[in-house]
Amino acid sequence: MTAAPPRLEVQNLVRRYDGRTVVDDVSLKIEAGQVTCLLGPSGCGKSTTLRMIAGVDMQDEGRIHVDGNLVCDTVFRVPPERRSIGLMFQDFALFPHLSVAENIAFGLPRGGAGRRVEELLDRVSLSGFSPKYPHELSGGEQQRVALARALAPNPRILLMDEPFSGLDERLRDGIRDDTLALLKEEGTAVLLVTHEPHEAMRMADEIALMRAGRIVQQGAPYNIYNAPVDREAAAFFSDINILRGEVKGALTRTPFGEFLAPGVPDGTEVEIAIRPQHVKIDFDRAGRGPSPTPVDGTAARAVVERARFMGRESLVEFRLDDGDEILKATVPAVFLPKPGTVMWLMIRRDRCFVFPRRG
Numbered sequence: 001m002t003a004a005p006p007r008l009e010v011q012n013l014v015r016r017y018d019g020r021t022v023v024d025d026v027s028l029k030i031e032a033g034q035v036t037c038l039l040g041p042s043g044c045g046k047s048t049t050l051r052m053i054a055g056v057d058m059q060d061e062g063r064i065h066v067d068g069n070l071v072c073d074t075v076f077r078v079p080p081e082r083r084s085i086g087l088m089f090q091d092f093a094l095f096p097h098l099s100v101a102e103n104i105a106f107g108l109p110r111g112g113a114g115r116r117v118e119e120l121l122d123r124v125s126l127s128g129f130s131p132k133y134p135h136e137l138s139g140g141e142q143q144r145v146a147l148a149r150a151l152a153p154n155p156r157i158l159l160m161d162e163p164f165s166g167l168d169e170r171l172r173d174g175i176r177d178d179t180l181a182l183l184k185e186e187g188t189a190v191l192l193v194t195h196e197p198h199e200a201m202r203m204a205d206e207i208a209l210m211r212a213g214r215i216v217q218q219g220a221p222y223n224i225y226n227a228p229v230d231r232e233a234a235a236f237f238s239d240i241n242i243l244r245g246e247v248k249g250a251l252t253r254t255p256f257g258e259f260l261a262p263g264v265p266d267g268t269e270v271e272i273a274i275r276p277q278h279v280k281i282d283f284d285r286a287g288r289g290p291s292p293t294p295v296d297g298t299a300a301r302a303v304v305e306r307a308r309f310m311g312r313e314s315l316v317e318f319r320l321d322d323g324d325e326i327l328k329a330t331v332p333a334v335f336l337p338k339p340g341t342v343m344w345l346m347i348r349r350d351r352c353f354v355f356p357r358r359g
């Protein structure tokens with residue numbers, strides 16, 4: 001028995017505008033019931049990728065399959081309305097002159113729509129909203145109606161382009177979770193575009209990290225966060241600290257002791273990236289710090305530059321004695337040492353990333 005083909009398979013998509021390649025060899029596979037987030041900075045080609053899958057823009061190279069059936073290549077093309085692909089875009093404009101029920105029923109065949117509309121309204125916790133008009137709804141309620149509208153025809157795939165960006169920050173997480181629960185129930189394959197790492201981490205089964213038209217890394221959120229392919233990928237998810245060094249005998253010497261740089265040739269400059277929450281802080285014991293350990297390496301002496309309370313955590317900036325670099329550390333809850341306080345910092349070897357320096 002062969003496994004069923006993926007719900008959506010995109011192969012080697014390329015799109016050029018005026019001779020400039022804005023989508024560069026993008027390939028993706030999404031299974032039914034899975035949410036993949038296309039995550040990347042503004043202008044990297046996310047919406048263009050989505051438009052080609054929807055069929056409202058045409059690729060210069062590559063193929064798209066739905067459930068194993070060719071939907072388009074560079075000569076053959078199934079029109080957008082026959083792809084069984086639902087769309088939900090940033091402005092998710094509802095039709096202002098149609099009621100909530102009419103908006104949701106818009107893409108459905110006449111007769112029989114009523115029950116599906118009621119079912120969906122119930123699922124998005126808007127029972128009783130049928131006769132209302134869009135201007136009578138809050139932003140969050142409109143978003144839920146738009147979601148119900150997109151899901152009404154039972155699309156095999158739902159493409160969402162920054163669907164939460166118009167919403168109040170405080171509403172967003174709740175709506176994201178409700179949306180995710182509904183999408184999972186419906187078993188739709190979802191490709192969600194966002195430039196917010198937090199959103200991708202919260203929603204995605206898989207993240208495809210995109211930069212300058214290319215997917216640079218793809219995998220479960222845990223892997224993307226904990227094993228970034230390069231410095232930029234690491235920096236996309238949080239502030240990072242960078243230590244620089246030069247490799248000698250597969251080791252790099254830093255104020256925190258030596259770091260392994262296996263396979264990196266002598267003389268290569270490397271950058272060691274560490275997230276602020278993985279910098280360990282210890283107190284000064286009459287001019288001495290904690291003893292070195294294999295896990296934490298050598299402690300480096302540092303002086304507090306400033307400390308700020310951020311709500312969930314405190315952010316403390318240190319100036320290293322050796323090297324004069326500033327290092328940020330976050331600590332859960334309240335930790336606000338005075339500027340000038342001497343402390344010792346350590347860097348967990350299993351939490352840092354060593355990258356050869358580019359350019």
Ligand SMILES: Nc1ncnc2c1ncn2[C@@H]1O[C@H](COP(=O)(O)OP(=O)(O)OP(=O)(O)O)[C@@H](O)[C@H]1O
Nearest residue numbers: 017018022040041042043044045046047048049195
């Ligand atoms: N129709 C078009 N003609 C020419 N250039 C275009 C066209 N559409 C998009 N572009 C360019 O292609 C690049 C990618 O655009 P795209 O809209 O895919 O980015 P994005 O990743 O969705 O960004 P954002 O997060 O800002 O929405 C941009 O540089 C954009 O200016």
Ligand SMILES: [Mg+2]
Nearest residue numbers: 046047048161
């Ligand atoms: Mg976009």
